[in-house]
Amino acid sequence: xxxxxxxxxxxxxxxxxxxxxxxxxxxxxxxxxxxxxxxxxxxxxxxxxxxxxxxxxxxxxxxxxxxxxxxxxxxxxxxxxxxxxxxxxxxxxxxxxxxxxxxxxxxxxxxxxxxxxxxxxxxxxxxxxxxxxxxxxxxxxxxxxxxxxxxxxxxxxxxxxxxxxxxxxxxxxxxxxxxxxxxxxxxxxxxxxxxxxxxxx
Amino acid sequence: xxxxxxxxxxxxxxxxxxxxxxxxxxxxxxxxxxxxxxxxxxxxxxxxxxxxxxxxxxxxxxxxxxxxxxxxxxxxxxxxxxxxxxxxxxxxxxxxxxxxxxxxxxxxxxxxxxxxxxxxxxxxxxxxxxxxxxxxxxxxxxxxxxxxxxxxxxxxxxxxxxxxxxxxxxxxxxxxxxxxxxxxxxxxxxxxxxxxxxxxx
DNA sequence: AAATATATTAAACACTGTTCAAAAAAAGTT
DNA sequence: AACTTTTTTTGAACAGTGTTTAATATATTT
Numbered sequence: 001x002x003x004x005x006x007x008x009x010x011x012x013x014x015x016x017x018x019x020x021x022x023x024x025x026x027x028x029x030x031x032x033x034x035x036x037x038x039x040x041x042x043x044x045x046x047x048x049x050x051x052x053x054x055x056x057x058x059x060x061x062x063x064x065x066x067x068x069x070x071x072x073x074x075x076x077x078x079x080x081x082x083x084x085x086x087x088x089x090x091x092x093x094x095x096x097x098x099x100x101x102x103x104x105x106x107x108x109x110x111x112x113x114x115x116x117x118x119x120x121x122x123x124x125x126x127x128x129x130x131x132x133x134x135x136x137x138x139x140x141x142x143x144x145x146x147x148x149x150x151x152x153x154x155x156x157x158x159x160x161x162x163x164x165x166x167x168x169x170x171x172x173x174x175x176x177x178x179x180x181x182x183x184x185x186x187x188x189x190x191x192x193x194x195x196x197x198x199x200x201x
Numbered sequence: 202x203x204x205x206x207x208x209x210x211x212x213x214x215x216x217x218x219x220x221x222x223x224x225x226x227x228x229x230x231x232x233x234x235x236x237x238x239x240x241x242x243x244x245x246x247x248x249x250x251x252x253x254x255x256x257x258x259x260x261x262x263x264x265x266x267x268x269x270x271x272x273x274x275x276x277x278x279x280x281x282x283x284x285x286x287x288x289x290x291x292x293x294x295x296x297x298x299x300x301x302x303x304x305x306x307x308x309x310x311x312x313x314x315x316x317x318x319x320x321x322x323x324x325x326x327x328x329x330x331x332x333x334x335x336x337x338x339x340x341x342x343x344x345x346x347x348x349x350x351x352x353x354x355x356x357x358x359x360x361x362x363x364x365x366x367x368x369x370x371x372x373x374x375x376x377x378x379x380x381x382x383x384x385x386x387x388x389x390x391x392x393x394x395x396x397x398x399x400x401x402x
Numbered sequence: 403a404a405a406t407a408t409a410t411t412a413a414a415c416a417c418t419g420t421t422c423a424a425a426a427a428a429a430g431t432t
Numbered sequence: 433a434a435c436t437t438t439t440t441t442t443g444a445a446c447a448g449t450g451t452t453t454a455a456t457a458t459a460t461t462t
Contacts, residue, residue: 011409014409032233035448035449035450036449036450036451037448037449037450045410045411046410046411046412047411047412047450047451048410048411048412048413048451048452049409049410049411051450051451051452052408052409052410056450056451057450057451111369111373111375112313112373124378127375128378131379150394150397150398151390151394153380154387154390154391154393154394155394157367157370157376157379157380157387157391157394158363158367158391158394158395158398160366160370161363161366161367161369161370161391162359162362162363162366162395163366164366164369164370165361165362165363165364165366165367165369166358166359166362166366168362168365168366168369169358169361169362169365172312172313174312174328175358177325177329178329178332178358179354179358186355186358189352189355189358190355190358190359190362191359192355193351193352193355193356193358193359194359194363196351197351197359197398197399198398200401212440215440233418236417236418236419237418237419237420238417238418238419246441246442247441247442247443248419248420248442248443249420249421249422249441249442249443249444250440250441250442252419252420252421253439253440253441257419257420258419258420
């Protein structure tokens with residue numbers, strides 16, 4: 001029994017080792033520029049071996065995709081300590097922005113790389129969890145008389161779009177050069193302008 | 202003289218023929234899934250010949266990239282007939298959304314495909330033209346007492362982020378499934394929620 | 403020790419972007 | 433018309449890609 005357990009453990013560790021190698025290269029070079037052969041040689045394995053642990057390249061990607069979302073969700077939920085819903089709402093946007101800044105490569109992997117073209121099935125679920133969290137906080141704001149007369153779901157979508165838009169422009173480097181300030185500053189200024197808009201509502 | 206002119210004409214037409222083939226495949230399959238061999242075989246040419254007319258794959262892409270921006274800019278400028286700046290501002294967002302709907306593949310090519318990683322140099326310029334156009338319309342709104350006390354550039358960036366965010370989610374198919382409505386409806390509802398927010402400003 | 407199950411590999415297949423020497427076609431010159 | 437030069441086109445080659453698979457090595461069980 002302990003032998004088969006050890007075997008299982010070793011299989012899990014191999015799984016991890018591949019994922020570590022893949023994470024490093026994926027985050028560094030992006031989806032297309034990462035090859036199975038690169039991932040394998042990084043851990044001194046043959047390319048074929050990878051396929052013993054993963055169905056294909058896309059499955060490795062999805063694992064990291066989910067990983068990114070788990071990290072992201074944990075940073076969102078860390079804000080639960082903020083008592084006031086509206087303050088929490090505002091902080092949520094900043095979590096988004098900070099995540100895009102500190103984990104640009106993850107952000108790309110999670111939101112901007114398309115690979116299969118189709119929606120991500122599994123990772124899809126955890127993404128939805130993040131959205132429902134945001135929606136819940138907005139509901140709490142509305143319960144306190146904020147954003148009255150505005151549909152909760154549409155407002156959630158709008159908030160999401162705005163923050164994602166800022167982060168997308170940042171991650172694709174479409175922001176620098178447009179104005180004189182740094183991209184990091186611009187993200188915050190853009191978000192603050194949005195906050196200034198809803199401040200009265 | 203007329204011979205060399207004809208030669209030149211033929212070279213231009215070959216250029217066009219390659220671009221037509223490339224456009225078809227690029228818009229259908231995206232950047233990575235389009236191969237030089239595909240483009241060539243579509244017009245019954247050898248792969249090597251493509252390189253007589255274009256430096257590399259990326260140059261073909263950039264040509265289409267610029268093409269998309271020209272189309273986009275023309276749709277923006279068609280709104281110049283709207284006299285009221287604020288009405289024009291609102292319509293500009295809808296142009297964005299409609300463009301993403303009607304030319305999803307162009308939108309992907311223009312804003313979401315990254316290929317080189319670096320900012321697009323040439324196509325960059327025409328993108329900036331679109332931004333300055335938006336900024337100008339916002340300035341006209343501010344001249345009429347709208348959006349007072351808000352920095353023009355930051356407000357431009359915010360508007361751009363919001364609309365681009367909506368379109369990005371749409372184009373990457375990250376919108377359907379979240380709520381019960383169709384993606385097309387959601388785009389409009391999201392934008393209308395934003396408009397409802399700034400209506401009072 | 404033999405048989406079985408598991409894990410790993412190298413080679414192969416059909417692709418990719420790109421280069422380049424050779425061939426073909428067209429144009430210019432005598 | 434024949435010869436030369438230039439322009440255009442080609443197909444093979446190179447180094448790379450994801451993936452499959454038959455052969456091999458390792459480890460476990462009998």
